[in-house]
Amino acid sequence: MPQRLDVNDPLFPHAFQALLGMKRETTDEVNDAVRAILDDVRLRGDAAVIDYTTRFDHMTIGADGLTIGADEVDAAVASCPRHLIDSLEVAADRIRAYHARLVPQDMDYTDDTGVRLGARWRPVAAAGIYVPGSQAAYPSSVLMNAVPARVAGVKRIAMVVPTPGGVLNPLVLAAARICGVDEIYRIGGAQAIAALAYGTETVAPVDKIVGPGNAYVAAAKRQVFGTVGIDMIAGPSEILVVADAHNDPRWIAADLMSQAEHDSAAQSILITDDAAYADRVAAAVDELLSRLPRGAIARQSWSENGAIIVTDDLMQTAPLIDSIAPEHLELAVTDPDALAARVSNAGAIFLGRYTPEAIGDYVAGPNHVLPTARSARYSSGLSVLDFMKRSSLIACDENSLRVIGGHAISLAEAEGLGAHALSVAIRLDVSGD
Amino acid sequence: MPQRLDVNDPLFPHAFQALLGMKRETTDEVNDAVRAILDDVRLRGDAAVIDYTTRFDHMTIGADGLTIGADEVDAAVASCPRHLIDSLEVAADRIRAYHARLVPQDMDYTDDTGVRLGARWRPVAAAGIYVPGSQAAYPSSVLMNAVPARVAGVKRIAMVVPTPGGVLNPLVLAAARICGVDEIYRIGGAQAIAALAYGTETVAPVDKIVGPGNAYVAAAKRQVFGTVGIDMIAGPSEILVVADAHNDPRWIAADLMSQAEHDSAAQSILITDDAAYADRVAAAVDELLSRLPRGAIARQSWSENGAIIVTDDLMQTAPLIDSIAPEHLELAVTDPDALAARVSNAGAIFLGRYTPEAIGDYVAGPNHVLPTARSARYSSGLSVLDFMKRSSLIACDENSLRVIGGHAISLAEAEGLGAHALSVAIRLDVSGD
Numbered sequence: 001m002p003q004r005l006d007v008n009d010p011l012f013p014h015a016f017q018a019l020l021g022m023k024r025e026t027t028d029e030v031n032d033a034v035r036a037i038l039d040d041v042r043l044r045g046d047a048a049v050i051d052y053t054t055r056f057d058h059m060t061i062g063a064d065g066l067t068i069g070a071d072e073v074d075a076a077v078a079s080c081p082r083h084l085i086d087s088l089e090v091a092a093d094r095i096r097a098y099h100a101r102l103v104p105q106d107m108d109y110t111d112d113t114g115v116r117l118g119a120r121w122r123p124v125a126a127a128g129i130y131v132p133g134s135q136a137a138y139p140s141s142v143l144m145n146a147v148p149a150r151v152a153g154v155k156r157i158a159m160v161v162p163t164p165g166g167v168l169n170p171l172v173l174a175a176a177r178i179c180g181v182d183e184i185y186r187i188g189g190a191q192a193i194a195a196l197a198y199g200t201e202t203v204a205p206v207d208k209i210v211g212p213g214n215a216y217v218a219a220a221k222r223q224v225f226g227t228v229g230i231d232m233i234a235g236p237s238e239i240l241v242v243a244d245a246h247n248d249p250r251w252i253a254a255d256l257m258s259q260a261e262h263d264s265a266a267q268s269i270l271i272t273d274d275a276a277y278a279d280r281v282a283a284a285v286d287e288l289l290s291r292l293p294r295g296a297i298a299r300q301s302w303s304e305n306g307a308i309i310v311t312d313d314l315m316q317t318a319p320l321i322d323s324i325a326p327e328h329l330e331l332a333v334t335d336p337d338a339l340a341a342r343v344s345n346a347g348a349i350f351l352g353r354y355t356p357e358a359i360g361d362y363v364a365g366p367n368h369v370l371p372t373a374r375s376a377r378y379s380s381g382l383s384v385l386d387f388m389k390r391s392s393l394i395a396c397d398e399n400s401l402r403v404i405g406g407h408a409i410s411l412a413e414a415e416g417l418g419a420h421a422l423s424v425a426i427r428l429d430v431s432g433d
Numbered sequence: 434m435p436q437r438l439d440v441n442d443p444l445f446p447h448a449f450q451a452l453l454g455m456k457r458e459t460t461d462e463v464n465d466a467v468r469a470i471l472d473d474v475r476l477r478g479d480a481a482v483i484d485y486t487t488r489f490d491h492m493t494i495g496a497d498g499l500t501i502g503a504d505e506v507d508a509a510v511a512s513c514p515r516h517l518i519d520s521l522e523v524a525a526d527r528i529r530a531y532h533a534r535l536v537p538q539d540m541d542y543t544d545d546t547g548v549r550l551g552a553r554w555r556p557v558a559a560a561g562i563y564v565p566g567s568q569a570a571y572p573s574s575v576l577m578n579a580v581p582a583r584v585a586g587v588k589r590i591a592m593v594v595p596t597p598g599g600v601l602n603p604l605v606l607a608a609a610r611i612c613g614v615d616e617i618y619r620i621g622g623a624q625a626i627a628a629l630a631y632g633t634e635t636v637a638p639v640d641k642i643v644g645p646g647n648a649y650v651a652a653a654k655r656q657v658f659g660t661v662g663i664d665m666i667a668g669p670s671e672i673l674v675v676a677d678a679h680n681d682p683r684w685i686a687a688d689l690m691s692q693a694e695h696d697s698a699a700q701s702i703l704i705t706d707d708a709a710y711a712d713r714v715a716a717a718v719d720e721l722l723s724r725l726p727r728g729a730i731a732r733q734s735w736s737e738n739g740a741i742i743v744t745d746d747l748m749q750t751a752p753l754i755d756s757i758a759p760e761h762l763e764l765a766v767t768d769p770d771a772l773a774a775r776v777s778n779a780g781a782i783f784l785g786r787y788t789p790e791a792i793g794d795y796v797a798g799p800n801h802v803l804p805t806a807r808s809a810r811y812s813s814g815l816s817v818l819d820f821m822k823r824s825s826l827i828a829c830d831e832n833s834l835r836v837i838g839g840h841a842i843s844l845a846e847a848e849g850l851g852a853h854a855l856s857v858a859i860r861l862d863v864s865g866d
Contacts, residue, residue, distance in 0.1 A: 083843060084843055084844070084847050086840075087839075087840035087843045088844070090837070090840045091840060091844065094837070097544070098550055101540055101542075101552075102552060104537070107534055109534075111530070111798075115797060115798070116784070117531055117797065117799065119534075119535060119799070122777045122778075123777075124810060124811045125755070125777065125778075125810065138848050139844070139847070139848070140844055140848065207810040207811045208810075208811040222655075222659070225655070225658075225666070226655075226666050226806070226808070228811065229808070229810075229811030229812055233658070233659050248859075250859060251856070251859055251860060254852050254855045254856035254859055255856050257852035257856075258853045258855075258856045260852070261850055261851065261852045261853070262850075288852070288855075291851075292851045292852055293851045294849065294850070294851060294852075298852065322558070329824075336828070343824075344555045344556075345558075345822075347824065347825070348824060348825040348826075348827065349553075349824050349826050349827070350827050350828075351549070351826060351827065351828035352828050352829070353860075354829045354830050354831050354833075354834045354860055355827055355828050355829045355834070356856035356857055356860060357856070358841055358845055358850075358852075358853035358854070358856045358857055359827065359829060359834065359837065359841050359857060360825070360827050361841070361845070361853060362840065362841040362844045362845065362853075363837045363840045363844070364548060364550065364827045364829075364837070365544075365550055365827075366550065366552070366826075366827060367825065370825075371822075373659070375659070376822065376824070377558065377640040377641075377662075377822075378557045378641040378661065378662030378822055379822055380822045380823035380824075381823065381825055383823070389778075389809065389810075389812055389813045390813035390814065390816070391762075391781060391782050391809070391813075392780070392781040392782070392793070392799035392800065392803075393782050393784060394782070394783050394784065394788055394792065394793050394797045394798075394799060395769070395784035395785050395788050396785070396787045396788045396792060397785070397787050398787050400787075401787045401788070401792065404523070404527070404792065404796045404797070405792065406520075407519075407520035407523045407524060407795065407796045408791055408792050408794070408795040408796050410516060410517055411517070411520050411521070411572070411573055411795045411796070412791055412794070412795065414517050414572070415571050415572070415573065416726060416727065417691070417694055417695075417727070417791075418694065418724075418726045418727060419687055419690035419693070419694045419721070419725055419727075419731065419791075420691045420694070420791035420795075421791070422687045422691075422721075422725075423684070423687035423688050423690075423691045423789035423791045424789055424791055424792060426681075426683060426684055426687055427684060427786075427787055427789065
């Protein structure tokens with residue numbers, strides 16, 4: 001059974017802090033293993049990548065087998081049911097439309113001192129996309145990573161996806177095809193991150209690596225940060241559902257389990273204002289767990305990491321929500337907008353009783369790569385902004401430099417930076433030069 | 434003398450790659466030292482912070498001395514020359530005006546399927562600002578970090594600044610006052626980063642830490658990333674000046690030295706199309722070095738890390754510039770806009786002969802905290818965006834869920850995620866439930 005917390009329990013603050021502090025990942029020994037893999041790939045290139053792929057993915061490949069070619073993608077696409085290709089295309093179109101609205105505007109203006117100022121956004125030249133394999137080889141993740149990169153204008157997209165035992169979901173390749181991603185490598189883990197960051201004989205290095213992965217991938221991304229950019233350190237998935245007693249408990253149970261079924265380390269939390277309703281949801285979860293294909297995973301997640309919090313007034317829960325800073329926040333209440341307006345920290349907010357979180361995982365349009373582990377306090381879901389960077393522009397002429405330059409000279413001298421001061425003064429003929 | 438490279442030298446590609454690969458930081462042994470400090474502060478709080486401050490900053494303080502109070506700020510402000518306060522205020526106003534234009538717009542719209550979608554930006558609740566002490570205790574850095582946080586709407590800003598030997602530039606406190614920053618601690622190094630990330634008895638934890646620092650600060654920021662957000666890993670400063678022979682060589686020499694004087698690890702590079710002009714700039718640098726207050730530092734930077742690249746046609750240098758991905762790019766050429774349009778990777782671009790880099794360090798308006806060490810390939814200067822995060826908004830009603838829900842069900846089933854599929858189907862009465 002999940003934890004049960006009541007805000008009126010004198011011990012609630014303690015229990016809530018313990019819930020916030022729950023560690024659902026262990027990365028200590030992982031870091032050392034990852035460091036060795038990164039160093040080895042940097043040193044030995046393809047040979048190291050092949051060794052680790054043999055060891056971890058239980059498959060024998062040569063350097064010419066690292067690449068997944070167009071023929072293989074053709075065959076995969078041909079093997080996919082037409083209705084699923086259609087659904088992927090609808091999803092890609094909707095993700096494209098949403099992300100196109102997030103493309104930042106350049107600016108270029110001259111202010112009242114005559115100084116011309118601007119900001120100019122450009123795409124990164126090359127992006128690497130990590131697509132998890134095995135239990136999480138999701139075609140939807142390909143779309144969520146590759147479409148924003150395309151919308152941003154990234155010219156080169158290199159995708160890596162491990163194929164343990166040589167097995168790969170053909171829909172993953174179909175999704176890549178739909179996004180126009182044609183540079184694909186059958187590698188994963190820290191060795192794939194290393195190949196993207198440092199380059200090998202086969203894989204040219206990229207400028208930025210995005211995409212979720214397991215603890216090894218997360219550790220590898222953290223370690224190569226600086227050599228390349230990364231999006232975020234993704235942890236296990238989370239959902240916080242705020243639901244009043246007017247919801248069908250089976251709907252809410254399905255929503256809670258839709259995160260729990262991802263991973264036994266996932267976390268599903270319900271906040272409700274009705275203890276009897278909490279019981280009905282818990283019962284509906286139990287009933288559902290016996291029928292789910294991934295019921296064992298979901299059951300473990302729910303019993304180990306799940307929580308039900310009973311409170312007095314759902315409209316007063318914003319501080320709790322902000323402390324949890326959930327990846328997914330579902331507001332199944334009568335006035336979801338009023339509650340949403342009070343909330344600051346959430347990766348994505350699902351408003352109302354007819355907006356299950358899963359709709360955002362596939363076809364709503366916004367990204368499903370979202371900040372986990374309370375990082376919604378300071379970070380955002382993946383978007384075109386992750387594939388672009390901004391240069392500021394400054395242009396003075398002699399007149400405008402004269403208007404503002406004196407302040408620069410004063411401050412530079414106060415900071416003891418003589419060349420800074422001189423570089424302005426010499427242009428204005430106000431120095432001793 | 435700095436390196437001299439000629440694009441027509443057959444060995445140029447090799448020499449240029451070596452220039453790009455130059456490591457100007459060593460952090461290997463630093464990482465272990467930093468890890469120990471972080472662990473100690475997490476465990477012992479204020480006591481550990483005080484111990485490290487005693488050891489590294491050579492000063493004895495108690496827990497009540499960690500905070501710099503309003504009285505101390507008052508006294509510092511009173512001791513500053515009025516014209517410098519004025520210059521700081523002009524700078525703050527200009528930084529505020531520029532960054533206000535970078536505040537992202539929220540969006541909220543309903544698409545043609547009836548699905549309501551949005552994106553909502555909110556400030557982080559608490560930001561920590563690291564201000565370097567000793568040789569780099571710059572009031573301008575306070576403005577560049579704190580003003581964007583204020584413009585973003587951050588409610589709590591906690592500033593840390595080490596005061597080695599008890600010494601602090603009063604202008605740093607004056608700058609904090611101008612930005613309305615009144616929570617200030619006299620601590621620095623990894624111990625200050627730890628205090629901001631984990632909290633101590635005196636320092637409440639923040640959500641995001643920004644600001645440049647030395648190798649220890651950079652390593653500490655990297656290690657606490659995930660517990661809190663960070664802006665970037667700032668390395669030594671860099672400038673790339675592209676200048677034709679029509680520039681006064683003394684102007685260009687001053688610009689090159691304005692980065693070199695920051696730090697012996699700083700890097701100044703000149704690209705010009707005239708070998709004789711390159712000689713004139715080099716001679717002007719030599720003449721200047723003998724007169725600069727920080728000439729010894731600048732001389733070491735220039736001789737160890739500086740470079741002059743002679744090329745045929747400055748308008749063809751964009752690929753070189755993009756490979757260098759400089760923090761500061763100065764285009765002292767006849768048509769700077771035409772060249773800038775070809776460049777993708779640069780933290781800030783200074784257009785034309787009358788725009789020395791130093792004007793951007795103080796009063797132009799854009800930020801002077803910019804990506805170093807080639808990270809302009811994938812990242813941007815500090816801005817309001819670093820102090821905000823975006824939540825996506827999704828709202829379906831029964832009708833719009835029916836329009837797009839079928840695709841979500843299909844894809845969820847194809848991914849083997851039964852609860853995902855069910856959470857949509859159950860609301861549409863299309864499941865067996």
